[in-house]
Amino acid sequence: MKGRRMDSARIRDDRRLLVVEAEAASRLAAAVRDLESAESRAVASVDAALEALSETGIDCVVAARELENGTGLELLERIREEEPALPVVLAPETGDELLASDAVAAGVTEYLPHERLAGLADAVDRAIASEAAGRADRERARQFESIFADPDAYSWVLAPDGRIRRTNQVACEALEATAGALEGRSFSRLSWWDGADADPIREAVDRAAAGTIAHRELEVVIDPERDSEPRTLDVTVRPVRDEDGAVVALLARAVDVTERVRLETELRESEQLHRVTLNNMTDTVLITDDEGAFTYVCPNVHFIFGYTDDEIREMGTIDELLGPELFDREELAAEGVLTNIERTATDKAGREHTLLVNVREVSIQGGTVLYSCRDVTARKRREEALTALHGTARELLYAETDREIADRIVADATDVLGLEASAALRFDTDENVLRPVASSPGMDRIHGPLPARRANDDTISGQVFLAGEPRFFADVRESPTLSDPTTAVRTAGFVPLGDHGVFLVGSPEVDAVDEVTREVTELLAATAEAALDRVERERRLRDRDRELKRRNRQLTRLNRMNEIIREIDAALVRAETREEIERAVCERLTAAERFAFAWIGTVDAAGDALESAAHDGSARGREYLDSVSLSLAEATEPAARTAATREVTVVSNVVDDLRDEPWRRAALSRDYQSAIAVPLSYDEFAYGVLAVYADRPDAFDDTTRAVLAELGETIASAIAAVERKRALLSDSRTRLEFDVADEEFAFARLARRLDCVLSFDGGVRQHEGTVAVFVTVDGAPAAAVAAAAAELVAVENARLIGDEDGSTVLLEFSRPFLAPRLADHGMTLRRLEATPETTRLVVDVPSSVDPAAGTDVVESAFADVELRSKRRVERTAPRDLRADLLERLTDRQLEVVQMAYYGGYFESPRERSGEEIADALGISPAAFYRHVRRVQRTLFSVILEEIGLPSASGVE
DSSP: OHHHHHHHTOOOTTOEEEEEOSOTTSHHHHHHHTSTTOEEEEEOSHHHHHHHHHHSOOSEEEEOSEETTEEHHHHHHHHHHHOTTSOEEEOOSSOOHHHHHHHHHHTOSEEOOGGGGGGHHHHHHHHHHHHHHHHHHHHHHHHHHHHHTOTTEEEEEEOTTSBEEEEOHHHHHHHTOOHHHHTTSBGGGSGGGGGSOSHHHHHHHHHHHTTOOEEEEEEEOSBTTTBOSOEEEEEEEEEEEOTTSOEEEEEEEEEEOHHHHHHHHHHHHHHHHHHHHHHHOSSEEEEEOTTOBEEEEOGGGHHHHOOOHHHHHHTOBHHHHHOSOOSOHHHHHHHSEEEEEEEEEEOTTSOEEEEEEEEEEEEETTEEEEEEEEEOHHHHHHHHHHHHHHHHHHHHTTOOSHHHHHHHHHHHHHHHHOOSEEEEEEEETTTTEEEEEEEOHHHHHHTOOOOOEESSTTSHHHHHHHHTOOEEESSGGGOTTOSOTTOOOOEEEEEEOTTSEEEEEEESSTTOOOHHHHHHHHHHHHHHHHHHHHHHHHHHHHHHHHHHHHHHHHHHHHHHHHHHHHHHHHHHHHOOSHHHHHHHHHHHHHGGGSOSEEEEEEEOTTSSBEEEEEEOOOHHHHHHHHHSOOBTTTOOSHHHHHHHHOSOEEESOTTTTTTTOHHHHHHHHTTOOEEEEEEEEETTEEEEEEEEEESSTTOOOHHHHHHHHHHHHHHHHHHHHHHHHHHHHOSEEEEEEEEEOOTTOHHHHHHHHHTOEEEEOSOEEEETTEEEEEEEEESSOHHHHHHHHTTSTTEEEEEEESSTTOOEEEEEEESOOHHHHHHHTTOEEEEEEEOSSOEEEEEEEETTSOHHHHHHHHHHHOSSEEEEEEEEEEOOSOTTHHHHHHHHSOHHHHHHHHHHHHTTTTSSSOSSOHHHHHHHHTSOHHHHHHHHHHHHHHHHHHHHHHHTOOOOTTOO
16 A cells, blocks of 8 residues: 555656645645655745745645645735746645635645545646646747737738638738727738739638648738839748647738849849850850860850760860860960960851850869850951942942942942842932842843832832832742742842932842841942932032022023113103103113114004014114014014014024024024014003014023013003103094993993983092992982992992982992003093993094004903994193193092082082081091192192193192
8 A cells, every 4th residue: 555655656856846834744744755756845834935935946836724824825825926827736634615716716726635635746746737738838829929929920810711810010000900900801801912813812711721731922012002012922821720639710921022032033034044145155165174175065066066065075175176276385374364366167067167266274173274266257257348348438439420339339249248149220210210220240140131110019129119128038039029030039138229229139049148248238238328329419519509500690690681670660761752762672671782682663554564663773683674574474583473472472592493484594694593572561552562682592581581571561551651641742632432232331231220321421530459430320310320330240339429319429340440441551531321222432542542552442341342433533622731730639639529529519509518528538528628629729720821821839
C-alpha cells in the first residue's frame, strides 16, 4: 500500500511547491511531504505566502482553509491580484459546496478536500498542466494579436462562410470604414475587388473553409482618390481549427507586394533582355586557350559565319576560322588588348565578309584569349559606294541639262550600285507621262526599250511618282501592276526623283538588292534630284531674268506711251477744232522718233474709201498714202480694214503675206515693219480711223494696243466735244423728222394705253444713271400717265408736276436715252410726240455733222424707224445767245427753272407757289427763289449784251 501510494504520489523533480497552513503537523503537510521528488516550502500566513511568492519562483501553491491571519480563500484572492495564472490548490479540512463555489469564483485551479488528499499529486500535476496550457493559449493569443495587428498587412477574421468578424486597424483605414461597419459583410464583396475579378477571392474563401490554405495575387486600386495606380496584393486565406480539428474561423491577410512584383518583373525582363541580346547581337564572341582551341563559342555565331556553335568547335582552332597570324602574341601581352584588326573571312555559304576583330587577354574557365568579331562588310561596301557616289555628285555639279543628269546617274549606277540595269524616266508636264530619257546597255539587254507611261496608278513607276516613296521588289514579277510580265528583270527598284521623274534599277537575279544597295540607290536618286532641282532653279532664274527684261522693255514702252498720252491729252484740251485735234495727235505720236508714221482717215462722202484727214507731215507718209488702196471694199490696208469692221487691226510683221497684199510692199519699202489701226468711236458713233506704223516688228504689244484703243475713244470724245460746241455756234442745221413704229418705246406704250398725246420739247435733266424729261399730256389726266409710267421697267420714277389738273409729268428714264446721246454729238432732240397711232421725232443736226450720223443714232435707239423728211433750217435766235446762256447756268439752276416753268410758277396767276416748287425739289423756299433770281438775271444779262446794251452781269 505504501508503495502504491508513493507511486501515485510521484511528481516531476523540478516542481516547486509552496504549502500554506497554520499547523505544520497537519494532515495536509504530511501529504505534501509524501510527494516524492517535489521541492516544497511551508508558511503559515497569508503575508508570508505572498512574500515567499515574490522572492522565489513557485510552480504551485497548496493552501489550507484556515491560516494564521486569514483564510486560504483570501490568499487565493490576493494571489489572483498579483499572479492571475499561478496554479493554486485549495485543500480544506472539510469541504462544502459553498466554499467550493467561492473558490471556483475566486479562480482556484484545483479544489481538494482532505478526504481526497490521496490524489494530491495528480491535483498538483493537473494544476500545473492547466497553467501551462493556459500559458500556451495566451501565448498563441498574443502571437495571433501580434499578427492580426501587423501594420504592414491588411487582416480580417472571417466566419467559415466568408463573412467578416474582425478587421484590423490598417484595413479599416484603407477601406475608410469602421470595424463595426465592416462586421457581417461578405469578404469577397469589399470595394477593393470591384475593379478586379472577385472570383479568385471567393475561391480562396471556399478552399480555406474546406481546410486548405489558399493564396491569390490580385491588382486592386487601394485609394482611387489619392493614387489611381493599381497595387498588387498577395492575399492568403487560412483555416482556424478548434481542438477537434473543425474549421471554426478563417484568417485572411493581404500584403502589398507591388514593389516585389515590380522587382521580379524587372529581373525577368533583364534576364530576358540578356538572353535576347546574347542570341541576337551581331557581334560574335569567341574564347580560346593559349593553343587557339575554343573554350567558348557565342550562340549567335551563325549571324556572321553561318555555322552553328558545334560546327565552330569542330574546326578545332581559331586559325581555321579567322586564318593564321591574326595578331602578334607579344604585342597582345604588352598591350593587353588589340582593337580593330581587319580580316576577311569566308562563311559557310562561301561568301566573303570583312571583319573587325578585337582581341583581349582574359582568364575565364580555362580560356585565355577573347575574340570579338564584328561584320563590317556592309559598312565597307557602303564606304566604297559613297566614295563612288561622291564622284558622281561632283560631276552633277557641272551638269546643265536634265538629260546630262539622267545620263550621268545611269552611267554611274553600275559602278556605284553593282547593278547592270538602270534607267531614268523624266516627267513630261505637257502630256503628263513618264518618258525614258536615259537607259543603260544592261537595261536594254535585259528588258528592252522602255515605253512612255502615264503618270497614274496603273504602273509601278506611276505609283512611285505619285506617292513619292521608293519601292523595291525581290521579284518584280510578283507585282500585280507590272506592265511587262515578259521582262527578264527580277529584282527591281523604283525611286522617285521628286517632281522630275523616277529612277529605275534592276537585276536578272532574284533578291539581288540588299540594305546597303537600297540605301545607296536612294542616295544616288536624292543626289540626282538635288541636281535636277538646281537645273530647274537656274532655268527659272534665267526665265525670270528674261521676263524681267521683257517687262522692263514693256515698262519703258508703257512710260513712253504714257508720255505720249499726256501730251495728246494736253493738246486735246487746248484744241478748238477737229482739225487741231487730228493734227496734234499725229504730231505727238511721231515726235522724238516714237513711231515712224501716223495718220487719221475719215470715210468719204460716198462711203467707199478712206481719205486722209491729217498725218504727221512726213514725205514718206504722204508717198505711202498715195501708193496704197484705201478702199473699204478691199479692206486689206490696216486703216481701211478698221474702217470697215470698226475693230482694232494689228499687223505684227509687215513681211507676213508680203506677196498677197500690195500695201505691205509699200510699207516695207518705207521701213514700216508693223502697224496698228484703231477706230475713233464715241458712243457707237465713228469719227474715223487712227493708223500708226513702227519701224520694227512686234512694236504693238497688248499694253500698247490697249492704250492706243483707249486713245481712239479719247480722240473721238474730244472731236464730239468740239462738234457740240461748233453746233451751238452754227446758224444753220439739218432737221430730220422720223416716224417710230417701235411698240416697246415708253412714249408710244403710254399714248396707246391712255389714248392720249404725249409731247416732249427739250426739257432734259441728267442725273447719275437716269435722265429726267418733262412730258406734256393732252387727252388724259397727267396723274394717270404718271401712274401708268411708274409701272414700266424703263421708267425709274414718274411724278406729276403741278396740281391734279396739271398737264406736265416728270419721267425719269434709265440710261441710255435718245436726247443725251444726240447731244453728245452736237445734235438736238427738238421734239418728240407720241399719239395712239404713231410716234414722231424731230432732230436738229448742225452743219458740221453728217446728217447720216443723226439717222444712225436714231436707228440704233429704236427697232423700227423711218426717215420722213430732211430739210435745211436756219436758227433765228442770235447764234451765241443759247450757248452763252448754257455756259453761265449751272445744272442745278437749270433744274430749278425747268421745274418752275413746267410747274406753272411763271403763269399768271401762278398755278403753284414757290414754296410748293421748292418742296417738290426738296430744297428750302429761300434757295428756290435765289436760283430763280440768278437765272433771270443771267438771262437778261445775255440778252442785253447780245443787243449791245450794258448789263449788270456778275453783280448779284
